[in-house]
Amino acid sequence: MNTQQKYSFSFPTAIRFGAGVIAELGAYLKSQGLSRPLLVTDPLVRELDFFKKICVQLQEAGISVEIFSEVHKNPIKSDVLQGKEAYLSTQRDGIVGIGGGVGLDVARAIALSIHHPRDLFDYDDLIGGDKYVTEPIPHFVTIPTTAGTGSEVGRSAIISEDESKKKRILFAPSLLAKMVFADPELTMELPAFITAATGMDALTHNIEAYLSKNWHPMCSGIALEAIQLIGKSLEKATHAPDLASRSDMLMASMMGAVAFQKGLGVVHSLAHPLSSLLDTHHGLANAINLPQGLAFNYPGCEEKFDQMALMLGFAKGEGAFLPAYINDLNSKLGLPTRLSAIGVLESHIPTLSALALADFCHPNNPKPVTEKDFETMYVNAL
Structure with a gap:
């Protein structure tokens, strides 16, 4: 430790952890006044039984569900822009990211893009773009389905350029999820x-x-x-x-x-x-x-x-x-x-x-x- 230097520390968001906590998602959204979330995931998770069950539970709770899952294995900018269009065109009021690093990174990048009109990569943290992250982020919830990236508690998203595949990092403290539902039962069927x-x-x-x-x-x-x-x-x-x-x-x-x-x-x-x-x-x-x-x-x-x-x-x-x-x-x-x-x-x-x-x-x-x-x-x- 350098005793002559000053340091800043911070830690992430609220986490609801345990088997079965996913059943609380609908009640939580309603408690926050949300009824039209965009569910962001990847094509594989979208087809799994637990994802379909989540959608049914939300609909039974009177919540309108719109799904966006058209993302690449290593997500690219155009994935995010398509997700933004899905959010705006269907008049969503929040974002729920469900999946591993891909789904959660895209969900977080979409959340950033909604009220930030600059080119997405203007917000690249490596070129000081975090200073442009000044507007509110839609209510953002994350639900991990793998035990790897930990993206659910992160403040950044890694998105690649479409052509060069160069990775860009979008970062801001405001990109933290408002709530994480970490349910180990959702990982039980992973290959x-x-x-x-x-x-x-x-x-x-x-x-x-x-x-x-x-x-x-x-x-x-x-x-x-x-x-x-x-x-x-x-x-x-x-x-x-x-x-x-x-x-x-x-x-x-x-x-x-x-x-x-x-x-x-x-x-x-x-x-x-x-x-x-x-x-x-x-x-x-x-x-x-x-x-x-x-x-x-x-x-x-x-x-x-x-x-x-x-x-x-x-x-x-x-x-x-x-x-x-x-x-x-x-x-x-x-x-x-x-x-x-x-x-x-x-x-x-x-x-x-x-x-x-x-x-x-x-x-x-x-x-x-x-x-x-x-x-x-x-x-x-x-």
């Missing part, structure tokens, strides 16, 4: 692959937040507790899910999203280009690259690695084993462990490395990273 990939996303969030060079001891403590939850729950949630393991993973996911306001790091900068260039699932990209990122960061961070290892059940002073542990965990979860298994070619590496260097996450990494470092990590993961 093993999605459970594993999103779970590794949550683990990466917490590890990178803990390692971030920024000082935020509250986030560091939250990240460590979440690492422990994931260590004891992820394999169970993937291969033999029960309510306890799914609850632990959902909580750890939200904790990761709280913690990474402290910053992320090199693993996310390795992962983002894979989603942009090859449309790789974000959690899977994190999972494969996490061992390399940990190996890169270990020298100089030994004490923090030892602390994380303790949370995962290792003996004192065994932090050096974490890269191998993560690689083995990926195998146990049924995830690929090499980039070549997801279609990455050696010829992709120069482009991936340049994109990684331009990414917005690695400046918060505990140590500097060069384009050559990115190339080496990609090669080692290939």
Whole structure:
């Protein structure tokens, strides 16, 4: 800690957590004077039984439901603009985001766009666009259906440009949901692959937040507790899910999203280009690259690695084993462990490395990273 510096801290919104809390959604909306929400989700969630049940429950409560789900796997600007048009043309009075990171990011970006008429990417936080977020946001509720991104408690949305697929980050404190309904029952039917990939996303969030060079001891403590939850729950949630393991993973996911306001790091900068260039699932990209990122960061961070290892059940002073542990965990979860298994070619590496260097996450990494470092990590993961 720099005793000569002043710091600002903040934490997210109201959360209703537990099995069955989704049944409270209709009553909550009515208590807020809302009767015409836009439900924003993705095409897969829209077809699931629990989503259809939510719609029926809302309609039975006298609430008019309009659904928007025309979104890409890695959402783009035109998705958001179409959602804005759906909101305005059907005269909605609030937004309910339901899903994983895709549905919730698009929902949050739509909420931003409703009363902010500038071009969407004028609000990009990386170019200071948050200063333009000055108008009220429609009443915004989030409902997570995966345990990975933690987007439900976030204040930002990552949306890509349509053509270049360059990722932009929309951020403002006012983009926090007014209420989160985190119901682990909604995650019970997730396939093993999605459970594993999103779970590794949550683990990466917490590890990178803990390692971030920024000082935020509250986030560091939250990240460590979440690492422990994931260590004891992820394999169970993937291969033999029960309510306890799914609850632990959902909580750890939200904790990761709280913690990474402290910053992320090199693993996310390795992962983002894979989603942009090859449309790789974000959690899977994190999972494969996490061992390399940990190996890169270990020298100089030994004490923090030892602390994380303790949370995962290792003996004192065994932090050096974490890269191998993560690689083995990926195998146990049924995830690929090499980039070549997801279609990455050696010829992709120069482009991936340049994109990684331009990414917005690695400046918060505990140590500097060069384009050559990115190339080496990609090669080692290939």
